[in-house]
Amino acid sequence: MRPLMTAVLMALATGALAQEAKVQLKDGPGKDKAAVCVACHSVDYIAMNSRFMTKAGWTASINKMINAFGAPVAKDDVDALATYLADQYGVP
Amino acid sequence: MNGVDERLAQRRRLLAGAAGAGTLAALASHPVLGAPVGSTGALGFAEIPDGALSEQVLQSLPGKRPLIKKTYRPPNFETPIEYLRSVITPNDTFFVRWHLAGIPRVDAGQWRLALGGDSLQTPRTYTLDELRKDFAPVEITAVCQCSGNRRGLFVPHVAGVEWGVGAMGNAVWRGVRLKDLLNRSGLKAGAVEIVFNGADTAPLDKTPDFVKSLPVEIALDDNTLIAFAMNGQPLPPLNGFPARLVVPGWTGTYWVKAVVGINAVSTPESNFWMKTAYRLPRGRYPGYAFKSQQAETTEPITTMVTNSLITSLGFGQEVPRGKPLVVKGLAWDGGSGIDRVEVSSDGGDRWQRARLGRDLGRFSFREFEHVVPTRETGAMVVMARATSRSGQTQTDALSHNPAGYHHNVIQRLFVQVV
Numbered sequence: 001m002r003p004l005m006t007a008v009l010m011a012l013a014t015g016a017l018a019q020e021a022k023v024q025l026k027d028g029p030g031k032d033k034a035a036v037c038v039a040c041h042s043v044d045y046i047a048m049n050s051r052f053m054t055k056a057g058w059t060a061s062i063n064k065m066i067n068a069f070g071a072p073v074a075k076d077d078v079d080a081l082a083t084y085l086a087d088q089y090g091v092p
Numbered sequence: 093m094n095g096v097d098e099r100l101a102q103r104r105r106l107l108a109g110a111a112g113a114g115t116l117a118a119l120a121s122h123p124v125l126g127a128p129v130g131s132t133g134a135l136g137f138a139e140i141p142d143g144a145l146s147e148q149v150l151q152s153l154p155g156k157r158p159l160i161k162k163t164y165r166p167p168n169f170e171t172p173i174e175y176l177r178s179v180i181t182p183n184d185t186f187f188v189r190w191h192l193a194g195i196p197r198v199d200a201g202q203w204r205l206a207l208g209g210d211s212l213q214t215p216r217t218y219t220l221d222e223l224r225k226d227f228a229p230v231e232i233t234a235v236c237q238c239s240g241n242r243r244g245l246f247v248p249h250v251a252g253v254e255w256g257v258g259a260m261g262n263a264v265w266r267g268v269r270l271k272d273l274l275n276r277s278g279l280k281a282g283a284v285e286i287v288f289n290g291a292d293t294a295p296l297d298k299t300p301d302f303v304k305s306l307p308v309e310i311a312l313d314d315n316t317l318i319a320f321a322m323n324g325q326p327l328p329p330l331n332g333f334p335a336r337l338v339v340p341g342w343t344g345t346y347w348v349k350a351v352v353g354i355n356a357v358s359t360p361e362s363n364f365w366m367k368t369a370y371r372l373p374r375g376r377y378p379g380y381a382f383k384s385q386q387a388e389t390t391e392p393i394t395t396m397v398t399n400s401l402i403t404s405l406g407f408g409q410e411v412p413r414g415k416p417l418v419v420k421g422l423a424w425d426g427g428s429g430i431d432r433v434e435v436s437s438d439g440g441d442r443w444q445r446a447r448l449g450r451d452l453g454r455f456s457f458r459e460f461e462h463v464v465p466t467r468e469t470g471a472m473v474v475m476a477r478a479t480s481r482s483g484q485t486q487t488d489a490l491s492h493n494p495a496g497y498h499h500n501v502i503q504r505l506f507v508q509v510v
Binding site: 019020023039040041042044045047048049050051052053057061068069070071072089 | 141142143144146147148151161162163164165166193248249251252253254294295296297298299300364368
């Protein structure tokens with residue numbers, strides 16, 4: 001159900017999006033694969049969940065995004081994205 | 093190391109010390125001053141993940157004072173401890189939690205609440221004015237706490253929004269009884285659940301819309317409201333304007349914000365937010381049994397567990413000898429009300445009853461206060477333990493679960509009498 005009367009609250013978005021733009025992902029191989037994440041959420045979700053997950057944990061998170069939320073991550077990209085997240089945001 | 097890293101490292105050392113009894117002396121030189129924003133180590137708990145701690149900042153949202161930013165989009169913002177020192181949480185400091193990035197902006201004049209479903213005799217739609225005029229107003233003081241409040245304190249950490257202690261608040265909610273709406277439309281005998289849809293939307297069509305359900309018994313409870321005011325003001329947009337569910341005693345996930353649809357149904361709701369998310373290992377925790385949603389190994393989180401928070405002290409804080417130490421805080425539970433809060437100042441050997449504040453009803457925060465004499469210098473371990481009128485109390489050790497719910501571990505605050 002998507003009521004027609006609703007719209008994204010731009011008043012919120014203008015202030016918060018400017019702040020959100022300051023949040024940057026760390027550089028590293030595979031970073032480009034994470035570009036898809038921002039369709040649905042700010043990337044501070046990633047840093048917030050660091051550094052305590054292994055590559056297996058990050059793979060499970062990616063699969064949840066794909067299977068539960070419909071994230072358009074190509075199957076061939078899952079491993080590269082999980083490697084990037086584990087390297088930059090995983091258990092040290 | 094940069095400044096943040098140094099503070100994190102220091103915090104880790106402090107917490108490592110907190111785990112053992114032999115390191116109290118080491119705490120003397122580490123007062124709580126300078127703790128990072130939203131540090132839970134600074135409150136005598138396990139620390140939230142390093143990444144969360146270094147990422148979060150105090151940030152204003154429209155209509156809000158600066159809150160602890162967990163994530164920008166969707167917005168998840170936590171109430172800082174200083175605003176949890178009053179029994180009612182002001183609207184402009186109340187925590188913010190959204191699942192989907194399409195936050196609704198609702199025009200009150202255009203807003204409609206549609207009642208329907210296969211188990212409702214007469215579907216109908218209400219305007220906000222009709223809701224106010226057609227039904228008796230009801231006011232109730234109740235705690236709204238995110239299911240995942242304190243998730244960040246889980247050891248080992250679990251994935252999710254890494255909340256500290258401030259994904260909760262207590263407000264006076266005003267609205268109408270959901271029961272009155274349902275009865276006017278006539279519930280059929282076969283109704284199993286009442287299903288609620290909010291106006292929020294996901295950016296992707298494939299993402300499940302945020303829809304939650306309640307057992308009919310709870311939907312018909314006198315205390316379950318469709319609320320349109322909070323602490324005497326219209327709901328803030330970020331807290332569900334123009335109307336939201338208020339389900340006293342139950343965790344925040346059921347308090348659907350900006351509600352636009354209510355369906356009475358004869359089969360259990362089966363979307364992701366009911367069947368997969370917000371689940372606990374079955375039978376492990378006390379709480380209302382949501383029978384139509386129980387699976388073989390899991391069941392939905394329902395009512396809150398008994399809990400308390402000391403708000404007047406910081407971990408490692410120095411207090412002058414001879415000046416009585418005032419231990420103040422809040423206690424709450426899943427709806428039986430708080431029977432007592434006991435305070436220990438010797439690490440849990442002896443407990444004394446704290447004085448309770450005014451009783452604002454069984455769903456409200458209950459303030460407590462206890463004065464501890466400080467006759468000798470040295471380290472002191474202060475703890476608080478709430479017990480509900482149903483006899484439920486807090487746990488000594490964490491009962492770990494995959495989603496990070498129901499953390500009600502007793503707080504242990506080291507203070508240094510100097």
